[in-house]
Structures are given as C-alpha cells and as structure tokens.
Amino acid sequence: MSSVSENDTFFEWLRRGYENGRLAHAYVLAGPAGRTLAIAERLLELLHCDSATGRPCGQCPACHNIAAHRHADSLWIEPHNKSRNIDIDTVRSVREHMSRSALAGRWKSAVFVGADRMQEPAANALLKVLEEPTPDTIFLLLTDNPQSLLDTVRSRCQILQLHGGADNTPDAFSGPMLDILETGGPGIVGGLVRARRLSALLKPERERIEKEEKALVNWDLYEGKAREKMEDVVDARVVARYKGVLTEALRALEHWYHDILLCVAGAGESFFLRQDQLPRLQALASGLTYRRACHNIRVVEEMKGQVELNVSESMLFERAFAVLTARDKGR
Numbered sequence: 001m002s003s004v005s006e007n008d009t010f011f012e013w014l015r016r017g018y019e020n021g022r023l024a025h026a027y028v029l030a031g032p033a034g035r036t037l038a039i040a041e042r043l044l045e046l047l048h049c050d051s052a053t054g055r056p057c058g059q060c061p062a063c064h065n066i067a068a069h070r071h072a073d074s075l076w077i078e079p080h081n082k083s084r085n086i087d088i089d090t091v092r093s094v095r096e097h098m099s100r101s102a103l104a105g106r107w108k109s110a111v112f113v114g115a116d117r118m119q120e121p122a123a124n125a126l127l128k129v130l131e132e133p134t135p136d137t138i139f140l141l142l143t144d145n146p147q148s149l150l151d152t153v154r155s156r157c158q159i160l161q162l163h164g165g166a167d168n169t170p171d172a173f174s175g176p177m178l179d180i181l182e183t184g185g186p187g188i189v190g191g192l193v194r195a196r197r198l199s200a201l202l203k204p205e206r207e208r209i210e211k212e213e214k215a216l217v218n219w220d221l222y223e224g225k226a227r228e229k230m231e232d233v234v235d236a237r238v239v240a241r242y243k244g245v246l247t248e249a250l251r252a253l254e255h256w257y258h259d260i261l262l263c264v265a266g267a268g269e270s271f272f273l274r275q276d277q278l279p280r281l282q283a284l285a286s287g288l289t290y291r292r293a294c295h296n297i298r299v300v301e302e303m304k305g306q307v308e309l310n311v312s313e314s315m316l317f318e319r320a321f322a323v324l325t326a327r328d329k330g331r
Contacts, residue, residue, distance in 0.1 A: 024158045025133040030146040031162025033241045047107040072103040075110040079117040088121040114240045115141035116148035123150045130156040173252035195317035254300045261293040
C-alpha cells in the first residue's frame with residue numbers, strides 16, 4: 001500500500017469516528033515520522049476547522065494555525081532539549097492546559113511527537129489524564145517505536161500502525177549494505193573502510209530529512225527567540241527521524257549477519273532471508289566460527305541500542321566494524 005492511500009484510509013476511518021461521535025480520546029500513531037505527522041495534522045484540522053462544510057477546508061485560519069502548530073487549543077510537544085526527552089514538567093503543563101476550557105472552539109488537542117522519548121515519570125503523569133479524560137479532548141502519541149511506550153499508556157490508547165513502505169524498510173539499505181560488507185577486507189583497516197562507506201551511505205539521508213523538515217516550516221512566522229525555539233524543534237525532528245533511518249540501516253545489517261550465521265551453521269536455503277544472495281553470503285561466512293557469527297549479531301544489536309544513547313556516529317561505526325571484520329577461528 002502506498003503512503004498516500006494508507007494515510008487516506010486511516011484518515012477516513014478517523015473521520016467516520018468523528019462524524020459518528022465515536023472518536024477515541026487517545027491514539028498512538030505508530031509508523032514513519034512524516035506519515036504519522038501528516039495524519040495528526042489532518043485529524044486536528046478536521047476537529048478545529050472553522051468551515052461549516054467540507055471539513056477540513058485547509059484554508060481557514062484554524063487550519064492554517066494547525067499546519068503551523070500554533071493553534072490556541074492544540075499543543076505540540078516535541079523533545080527539543082539536549083537529552084531529546086519529554087520530561088514530567090512538560091506533561092504537567094499539558095495536563096493543566098487540557099483541563100481548561102477551549103479558547104477558539106469545542107475541541108482541545110495535544111500531540112506528542114516522538115512519544116517514545118517520554119521519561120517514565122512523564123509517562124506516568126500522562127497516564128493519569130488518559131485514565132480520566134475530560135470531554136472533547138484528544139491525545140495523539142506519534143512514534144516509530146511504539147514498543148518503547150509504557151504498556152499502561154498503550155493500553156489506554158487506540159493504536160494505528162502504519163506500514164513503513166518501500167522507503168522505510170531494511171530492503172532500502174539491503175543491497176548497499178551487502179556491498180559494504182564485501183569491501184575493505186578483514187582487520188581494523190577493513191573495518192574503518194566499511195565504517196566510512198556506511199557514513200557516506202547515510203549522509204544523503206540526513207541531508208534529505210533536514211531539507212524536508214525545514215521546508216515544512218513557514219519561517220516568515222518566526223522571529224527572535226521564537227525562531228530559535230523553532231530551530232531547536234526542527235533539529236529535534238531531524239534527530240528523531242534520522243535515528244529511525246539509522247535503525248533501519250542497522251536492521252538491514254542485522255539481516256545479513258543473520259544469514260551469514262545460517263551459512264556457518266550449514267542451514268538449508270529455505271531458512272535464509274535472502275536466498276538469492278547465497279554465494280555472496282557463503283563468501284562472507286568463510287573463516288567464521290559459529291561462536292564468532294553469533295557474536296557479530298550481538299555487536300549489531302548493541303549498535304542499535306547505542307543509537308538511542310546519542311553516541312558519536314563515526315565512533316560507533318568504527319568500533320563496531322573493527323570487531324565485525326575480525327576472523328577469529330579459535331573462539
């Protein structure tokens with residue numbers, strides 16, 4: 001399913017819920033950041049639109065304010081401090097805002113972009129308002145990692161899972177990643193070559209995300225401190241989206257090492273994720289012991305965990321690939 005048709009399908013489902021008075025008070029929109037953001041904006045335009053017909057019109061002041069994330073009755077919460085977290089004080093201010101009467105219409109809304117970045121005390125504070133929501137309020141939790149949300153929070157929300165699509169799956173990195181694994185040779189020097197090639201592969205992705213996020217903002221609306229704050233918000237969005245891309249790249253790497261492990265173990269072809277690349281995989285598996293092949297997968301898993309710790313990308317790649325290129329026959 002294409003991103004457009006999938007977004008339209010989810011939005012029409014939400015529209016029917018709204019028109020029938022059966023809209024839930026909280027949703028987790030799980031999927032790529034750009035797609036969850038688009039659905040959230042369209043839903044809030046529907047709720048806050050000033051037009052009597054053809055909602056959302058996309059042209060009225062309310063719709064424009066929603067698109068700019070500055071509607072008086074709609075809060076947008078994003079991780080924008082150095083830790084890239086959403087803290088308890090932020091959630092408390094949201095609870096206070098949502099408890100007051102709407103200023104411009106009937107509905108009040110709060111959108112948590114990167115909801116998985118909520119610290120546990122913040123999530124517990126949000127849980128209290130999710131358990132006892134006030135009328136005509138809606139919470140939208142946007143995340144590409146819904147499993148990181150507290151179970152108690154997820155259980156009080158309806159979850160809409162968007163598919164990643166062809167541009168957000170390990171297949172997008174699968175071919176280039178295999179090419180990287182085949183270059184550089186063994187040892188530390190080979191690892192450095194592979195690390196630098198991976199950085200070169202990902203650099204255009206980061207630049208693309210930055211360009212897209214900056215293009216979404218009408219910078220003429222912001223001056224002085226407001227502009228600085230918005231720049232911080234955009235930077236946080238870029239970091240969150242790029243982490244998703246990096247995770248997908250590492251997942252593709254993990255898939256290759258999974259198949260390399262199967263080669264070492266002598267598994268049948270039907271077990272491989274990429275049977276069409278078996279000769280290349282067998283070449284990469286040559287000289288590896290089963291223990292080393294298992295260790296390589298653990299190294300990639302650790303790399304994925306390091307992504308959330310804001311470890312220097314170059315340091316992360318260089319250290320990991322120095323280990324991943326080792327050929328230790330004795331262990």
